[in-house]
Amino acid sequence: xxxxxxxxxxxxxxxxxxxxxxxxxxxxxxxxxxxxxxxxxxxxxxxxxxxxxxxxxxxxxxxxxxxxxxxxxxxxxxxxxxxxxxxxxxxxxxxxxxxxxxxxxxxxxxxxx
Numbered sequence: 001x002x003x004x005x006x007x008x009x010x011x012x013x014x015x016x017x018x019x020x021x022x023x024x025x026x027x028x029x030x031x032x033x034x035x036x037x038x039x040x041x042x043x044x045x046x047x048x049x050x051x052x053x054x055x056x057x058x059x060x061x062x063x064x065x066x067x068x069x070x071x072x073x074x075x076x077x078x079x080x081x082x083x084x085x086x087x088x089x090x091x092x093x094x095x096x097x098x099x100x101x102x103x104x105x106x107x108x109x110x111x112x113x
Contacts, residue, residue, distance in 0.1 A: 025104060032100045033057065041096055043088035050081040052089040056096045060086065 036056030044051045049069045053062040063085075069078065 029101065029104050032104060036097055036100055039096060039100075041089060041092035043085055043092050045084040045088065046081040050078075050085045052082075052085040054086075054089040054093045056093055056100065058090060058093050058097075060089070 037059075039056040040053050040061060041056070042051055042053045046069070049066045051062075051064040052060065053064075054060050063082065065078070065082075069081075
């Protein structure tokens with residue numbers, strides 16, 4: 001058998017490079033999460049009668065209801081519009097988060113996840 005045939009490759013310092021990659025990835029993810037907390041998306045329903053503003057980390061920041069919508073005082077319609085606008089804003093917020101975190105979520109090559 002040749003010398004070193006079954007010896008693990010990389011030597012003692014091989015894990016150091018991987019740890020540095022993990023640390024950089026963690027720092028990048030933290031920075032992206034901080035940015036998502038301040039970035040916002042706004043969605044509307046009912047032709048703009050109800051608007052919802054949400055952060056990239058899915059916190060609702062504002063709900064705007066057009067005053068003329070309240071003149072009809074149809075509670076069920078208003079509830080449906082608010083629900084629709086909130087769900088649209090959540091979808092947009094999740095898309096924003098996926099766009100920002102997606103490149104980082106790929107992990108580090110060679111880890112198998």
